[in-house]
Amino acid sequence: xxxxxxxxxxxxxxxxxxxxxxxxxxxxxxxxxxxxxxxxxxxxxxxxxxxxxxxxxxxxxxxxxxxxxxxxxxxxxxxxxxxxxxxxxxxxxxxxxxxxxxxxxxxxxxxxxxxxxxxxxxxxxxxxxxxxxxxxxxxxxxxxxxxxxxxxxxxxxxxxxxxxxxxxxxxxxxxxxxxxxxxxxxxxxxxxxxxxxxxxxxxxxxxxxxxxxxxxxxxxxxxxxxxxxxxxxxxxxxxxxxxxxxxxxxxxxxxxxxxxxxxxxxxxxxxxxxxxxxxxxxxxxxxxxxxxxxxxxx
Amino acid sequence: xxxxxxxxxxxxxxxxxxxxxxxxxxxxxxxxxxxxxxxxxxxxxxxxxxxxxxxxxxxxxxxxxxxxxxxxxxxxxxxxxxxxxxxxxxxxxxx
Numbered sequence: 001x002x003x004x005x006x007x008x009x010x011x012x013x014x015x016x017x018x019x020x021x022x023x024x025x026x027x028x029x030x031x032x033x034x035x036x037x038x039x040x041x042x043x044x045x046x047x048x049x050x051x052x053x054x055x056x057x058x059x060x061x062x063x064x065x066x067x068x069x070x071x072x073x074x075x076x077x078x079x080x081x082x083x084x085x086x087x088x089x090x091x092x093x094x095x096x097x098x099x100x101x102x103x104x105x106x107x108x109x110x111x112x113x114x115x116x117x118x119x120x121x122x123x124x125x126x127x128x129x130x131x132x133x134x135x136x137x138x139x140x141x142x143x144x145x146x147x148x149x150x151x152x153x154x155x156x157x158x159x160x161x162x163x164x165x166x167x168x169x170x171x172x173x174x175x176x177x178x179x180x181x182x183x184x185x186x187x188x189x190x191x192x193x194x195x196x197x198x199x200x201x202x203x204x205x206x207x208x209x210x211x212x213x214x215x216x217x218x219x220x221x222x223x224x225x226x227x228x229x230x231x232x233x234x235x236x237x238x239x240x241x242x243x244x245x246x247x248x249x250x251x252x253x254x255x256x257x258x259x260x261x262x263x264x265x266x267x268x269x270x271x272x273x274x275x276x277x278x279x280x281x282x283x284x285x286x287x288x289x290x291x292x293x294x295x296x297x298x
Numbered sequence: 299x300x301x302x303x304x305x306x307x308x309x310x311x312x313x314x315x316x317x318x319x320x321x322x323x324x325x326x327x328x329x330x331x332x333x334x335x336x337x338x339x340x341x342x343x344x345x346x347x348x349x350x351x352x353x354x355x356x357x358x359x360x361x362x363x364x365x366x367x368x369x370x371x372x373x374x375x376x377x378x379x380x381x382x383x384x385x386x387x388x389x390x391x392x393x
Binding site for chain 2: 140143146149150176182216219220223225227228234236238242243
């Protein structure tokens with residue numbers, strides 16, 4: 001046996017496995033899973049089996065959506081530095097294989113959630129999948145600067161999935177969890193769009209800074225942060241959460257507001273924009289952790 | 299949280315959200331100059347995308363107002379002495 005064959009075989013299989021994993025965008029999904037699992041503990045008292053199944057189903061559904069998204073966007077991914085190394089544009093995987101993989105794991109997720117959790121949970125997860133692929137990627141992404149505002153709804157499905165998994169229904173608190181992520185998306189994503197606007201322009205994606213200009217995008221980020229701050233405090237008013245959550249939401253929201261104001265104020269805004277992009281990820285995770293902590297402590 | 303405090307939180311937080319939403323609507327519907335070559339259809343669609351979240355926010359605020367523990371106290375007329383106080387279920391408005 002040729003020694004080089006022995007050494008290269010595991011390496012190749014590891015690369016293929018890494019490519020399959022990268023199709024699911026695991027780093028992005030980790031935040032989605034926080035916003036799926038945390039609401040389960042807010043909604044009730046889930047069993048570890050429920051948590052495990054919803055985590056697995058949520059990962060597969062979101063991963064499937066990300067893979068199908070890479071298939072749909074394969075014509076523009078090559079023109080953006082950020083996406084050029086993905087498996088399809090780099091030539092490591094065929095487009096149809098990526099599509100088949102995405103559809104297969106999304107189908108598995110639907111079966112898993114429908115069979116072992118409940119039909120509403122499966123329907124909501126599948127709704128998020130279709131919204132992301134059809135409404136965001138296929139329809140809005142290349143046609144309007146409102147793409148990430150309306151498309152942001154796709155990322156707001158996970159808390160509904162987690163909530164429905166435990167309660168089998170949706171209520172006002174679940175709607176708030178949905179809206180918090182919906183209105184969080186514009187300041188979060190436009191911070192990145194400000195930084196990557198050249199890339200988006202090259203790919204022909206009409207992101208807000210390219211269509212409205214930087215100043216107007218920064219204004220919009222501020223208006224959406226106002227809405228977000230208000231929305232995060234409102235659940236405390238009708239008793240959904242207590243003081244622990246209220247103080248956390250207020251402090252975390254004011255820090256985000258300060259970051260967004262810095263982008264508008266400073267002439268060289270790249271650093272604060274990058275800070276807001278990264279902090280907004282932490283903000284959302286901590287906000288959902290605060291919800292769980294509030295329920296546990298009060 | 300006491301009913302009066304919950305009402306204050308609602309008013310302040312809702313005002314913040316409404317002001318933000320009104321600024322989004324103002325800029326989107328009247329403030330921004332449309333890019334050259336933008337069709338009427340595209341402008342209508344743009345207006346639609348801006349209006350839908352505003353309507354959802356409005357409906358949610360209305361639902362929240364209905365779920366406030368203080369609302370009944372504010373809205374209910376003074377009850378005669380000795381009459382029992384009406385109780386409300388724990389918040390959680392089902393859709």
